[in-house]
Each structure stands twice: as C-alpha cells, then as structure tokens.
Amino acid sequence: MIWSMLKIILFVAAIAGAVLGAGMITETSGGVRIAVGTMEFNLGPLQSVIALVVFVFAVWLLLKLVNLLVAVLRFLNGDETAISRYFDRNRERKGYAALAEGMMALASGEERVAMARASKAEKYLKKPELTNLITAQAAEMAGDRKQAEAVYKRLLADERTRFVGIRGIMKQKLEAGDTDTALKLAEKAFALKPRHVETGDILLALQATQNDWSGARKTLGTKVKTGALPKDVGRRRDGVLALQEAKEVFAEGNSIRAREAAIEANKLSPDLIPAAVLAAQSYADQENKRYASRLLAKAWAVKPHPDLAAAFARLEPDETPQERLKRFRTLTKHQSDHPETRMLLAELHIAAEDFDAARKALGDLSETDPTQRSLTLMAAIDRGQGADDDAVRGWLTKAVTASRGEQWVCDKCNHVHGDWTPVCAECGAFDTLSWKVPSEGEVKMHGGAEMLPLLVGKPEVPVEIVEPVEAAATVEYPYSIALATTRREARSFVDPL
Numbered sequence: 001m002i003w004s005m006l007k008i009i010l011f012v013a014a015i016a017g018a019v020l021g022a023g024m025i026t027e028t029s030g031g032v033r034i035a036v037g038t039m040e041f042n043l044g045p046l047q048s049v050i051a052l053v054v055f056v057f058a059v060w061l062l063l064k065l066v067n068l069l070v071a072v073l074r075f076l077n078g079d080e081t082a083i084s085r086y087f088d089r090n091r092e093r094k095g096y097a098a099l100a101e102g103m104m105a106l107a108s109g110e111e112r113v114a115m116a117r118a119s120k121a122e123k124y125l126k127k128p129e130l131t132n133l134i135t136a137q138a139a140e141m142a143g144d145r146k147q148a149e150a151v152y153k154r155l156l157a158d159e160r161t162r163f164v165g166i167r168g169i170m171k172q173k174l175e176a177g178d179t180d181t182a183l184k185l186a187e188k189a190f191a192l193k194p195r196h197v198e199t200g201d202i203l204l205a206l207q208a209t210q211n212d213w214s215g216a217r218k219t220l221g222t223k224v225k226t227g228a229l230p231k232d233v234g235r236r237r238d239g240v241l242a243l244q245e246a247k248e249v250f251a252e253g254n255s256i257r258a259r260e261a262a263i264e265a266n267k268l269s270p271d272l273i274p275a276a277v278l279a280a281q282s283y284a285d286q287e288n289k290r291y292a293s294r295l296l297a298k299a300w301a302v303k304p305h306p307d308l309a310a311a312f313a314r315l316e317p318d319e320t321p322q323e324r325l326k327r328f329r330t331l332t333k334h335q336s337d338h339p340e341t342r343m344l345l346a347e348l349h350i351a352a353e354d355f356d357a358a359r360k361a362l363g364d365l366s367e368t369d370p371t372q373r374s375l376t377l378m379a380a381i382d383r384g385q386g387a388d389d390d391a392v393r394g395w396l397t398k399a400v401t402a403s404r405g406e407q408w409v410c411d412k413c414n415h416v417h418g419d420w421t422p423v424c425a426e427c428g429a430f431d432t433l434s435w436k437v438p439s440e441g442e443v444k445m446h447g448g449a450e451m452l453p454l455l456v457g458k459p460e461v462p463v464e465i466v467e468p469v470e471a472a473a474t475v476e477y478p479y480s481i482a483l484a485t486t487r488r489e490a491r492s493f494v495d496p497l
C-alpha cells in the first residue's frame with residue numbers, strides 16, 4: 001500500500017518536473033547551431049531537446065539492428081539457433097524483470113500485483129517452477145486457498161518442484177485440521193528431503209499425535225542419521241518415544257516386552273522422570289526392588305520430583321511410617337537443600353507424628369518459597385503440635401492465593417499441564433515440557449486432597465462461592481496418601497476440628 005502510494009507520488013512529481021522543464025526551455029533564449037559543410041541548422045531550445053531524444057532513440061535502434069544483423073549472419077553461417085537466441089534474450093530480460101517485480105510485490109504484501117507479474121513472467125520465461133511458487137504464495141496471502149492448492153498441485157508434476165508442492169498442500173491441510181492427510185503428505189515430503197528440518201519436525205509431531213510411536217522412532221532415527229538433529233537431542237527424544245511405546249505395551253498386558261521397553265526408555269534418557277518411574281515399576285514387577293530403588297535414587301539426584309517419591313513409596317506399601325522414613329534416606333541424602341526434598345522429609349515426619357522434626361525439615365521454606373504445598377504442610381505441622389483453629393486456617397488461607405510451585409510447563413507456548421505428556425496439548429510441540437514454575441495459569445497440585453477434610457473438619461466446597469477463610473478448605477493438601485500405610489494411620493495424627 002505504501003509502495004503504491006509512493007509510486008503515484010513519484011509519477012506525479014515526474015510529470016510536474018517535465019512540464020516545468022519544458023516551460024523553462026521554451027522561455028530560454030538562444031539555441032543550437034549545427035553546421036555540416038555548406039549547410040547550417042539553427043535549432044531552438046525545445047527543438048534541441050527533441051533532437052537529442054530522437055538521436056538517442058536512433059542510436060538505440062541502430063544497435064538493435066546491428067545485433068539482429070549479426071544474428072542473421074551467424075544463422076547464414078550455419079548457427080541454426082542464432083536468431084532464436086536473439087529473441088529469447090529479449091524475452092528473458094522482460095520475464096526476469098517481471099519476476100523480480102512479482103517478488104517485490106509479494107514481499108510488500110501486494111498479492112494481486114504479485115499474481116499479475118507472475119503471470120507475465122510465465123508468459124516470457126515458460127518456467128512454472130519459478131512463477132507458480134509466487135502465484136501460490138500470493139493466492140494464500142489473498143485468502144484464495146482453492147487457487148493456491150491448484151497451483152501446488154501443478155508443482156507436483158515436476159520432480160524439481162514436487163517437494164515444494166507437497167509441502168504447500170501439507171501446510172494447507174494442517175491449517176484446515178485434516179491431520180490424517182497432512183501426515184501422509186509429511187511422510188512423502190520427508191522421504192524426498194530427509195534433511196529438511198521443518199518437515200521432519202512436523203512429521204514427528206503428527207506421528208506422536210496419532211500415537212504412532214514406532215513410526216516416530218524411525219523418523220527420529222533418520223533425522224539423526226542425516227545430521228538434521230544432534231545425537232544427544234535425538235537420544236533424549238528417542239527415550240520419550242520409547243517411554244510412550246512402553247506405556248502402550250503395558251496397557252496391552254505384554255509384561256515381558258513392557259519391562260524391556262520401560263528399561264530401554266530409562267537408559268536412553270535417565271533424566272526423564274516418567275521413564276524412571278515406569279522403569280522402576282518394571283523392576284518391581286520382577287521382584288527386583290533393589291534395582292528399582294537405585295534407579296529412583298539416581299533420578300532424584302538429578303531432579304527431585306513428587307512422582308519419584310510416590311514410586312519409591314509404592315515399592316514397600318505395607319511399611320510403617322518409621323520404616324518408611326528410614327528407607328527414604330536413600331532419596332533424601334541427595335539434593336538435601338532442594339525444596340522438594342525438604343517438603344518430602346516434612347511429609348514423612350508428619351506421617352511418623354514427629355512434628356518438631358517436620359518443622360525443622362521444612363525450615364523457612366514457607367517464607368522463602370511460599371507455595372500451596374509448603375503452606376499446607378505448615379498447617380498440618382501446627383495442627384499436629386496443638387495450635388488453635390485460627391492458626392491452622394490462617395496457613396490454609398495463605399495457601400489459596402499462593403503459587404502452586406513447579407509444574408509441567410511447555411517451553412514453547414507456556415501452557416501448563418497437570419501431568420507429563422510427550423506432545424503439548426496447546427501448541428502440539430513435541431518434547432517441550434519442563435518441570436518448572438509457570439509464569440501464569442492454574443493447574444492441579446501434585447498429591448492428594450484426602451487429608452484436607454481431616455484438617456478443617458468440613459467437606460470441600462468450591463472456592464468461588466465461599467469467603468477467603470472458608471475457601472482455604474478447597475486447597476489441595478499435598479500430603480500424599482501413598483506415603484502413609486493406611487487411611488487409619490493418616491487420621492491418627494490429625495483430629496477433625
């Protein structure tokens with residue numbers, strides 16, 4: 001739009017300048033005198049300008065005639081394509097000029113001008129691999145999806161432009177939500193150009209969306225083999241895919257193959273928390289709890305996480321709170337200053353009814369890193385030490401508006417997930433979830449809410465319809481029942497208010 005207005009202004013300025021110049025020349029006195037032998041020509045100012053223009057045009061025409069004459073002489077000497085090359089050069093000049101104008105119009109957002117210039121360029125050049133691409137992009141920009149698809153289909157006929165055509169139609173199908181067709185097109189495009197990063201990523205995401213984990217692993221292997229993906233990243237993502245494949249095998253009931261797949265997923269990516277949990281479960285199913293404990297402890301040393309603690313607790317479901325506290329030293333000796341380790345120790349001491357030790361383990365976490373979990377733990381500790389109801393409810397009221405702490409957050413779109421998943425539910429990106437504190441958003445807190453009614457002595461009610469103090473009753477209490485042996489033992493250290 002701005003470029004069109006600028007061209008109009010320049011055109012008007014040029015006309016105004018020409019008119020002004022002609023007027024000045026007409027009013028100028030004197031002229032040009034040309035003497036040739038005994039002949040003499042006297043030209044006025046305006047006549048001199050016209051004569052100069054005619055002379056330049058005559059020289060240009062003479063050069064053209066000379067070039068044509070040379071081409072004719074070459075043709076007569078046996079060069080059968082001399083004359084055709086002469087005319088082709090002119091056509092190419094005009095064609096490439098139109099092509100350049102079309103690209104400039106496309107870049108400046110003038111889709112209709114771009115389509116017109118592409119049509120003109122095709123008329124002179126006869127190179128659809130160049131002009132069709134501009135036409136398709138201009139049609140998409142103008143919202144004419146039908147014409148764009150028709151042009152992309154024409155590109156399929158030429159091997160040189162087949163990839164571009166498939167990729168263009170694939171993107172259209174993705175925008176339309178036709179993922180099945182887009183998946184087939186992505187497979188064809190990836191087979192043509194396995195080094196193309198964008199196509200490989202799209203194919204991988206679509207295969208993951210369709211739960212085609214085996215196919216996704218093959219695609220990933222090809223990306224690593226061709227150098228389109230670094231080996232360390234490929235190994236990590238292969239672990240993610242192996243984990244999902246293992247989950248499906250577990251669901252099918254094939255225990256032997258499932259154990260092998262889970263262990264493979266953990267070996268490929270030891271820092272992947274769900275893989276560590278699944279591998280530990282597979283070892284436990286083989287009655288190899290020592291390996292399961294070692295694996296979970298190794299994962300905890302890398303990144304403490306509630307799911308690791310819950311999996312560690314499931315290894316010995318019938319132990320007493322004191323036995324559990326002793327066994328959990330395998331985990332808590334690692335990352336002892338980490339907030340997750342401190343909260344885990346506090347939960348274990350609460351289960352063992354050692355509230356002084358629980359307060360010591362939690363330390364000043366409720367002040368330095370006040371989250372819903374640390375604040376509700378303080379409520380449980382105060383209640384266990386005999387604090388009055390107002391003190392307990394005070395902690396729970398603070399927890400209502402406190403941060404929910406670390407959650408599974410997509411690095412690409414910042415969408416928060418309640419549980420880990422290989423594909424972001426919001427943007428569809430693959431392997432982008434990280435365990436961190438979200439910038440915004442509401443998600444579930446890891447752990448159960450079973451203990452909260454025991455603390456406040458009333459059933460949970462929606463936050464939206466109660467006063468702030470009463471709303472504290474709806475905060476999910478982080479104490480995991482998996483860390484207690486029975487519901488009876490959980491009640492033993494907290495009485496209803």
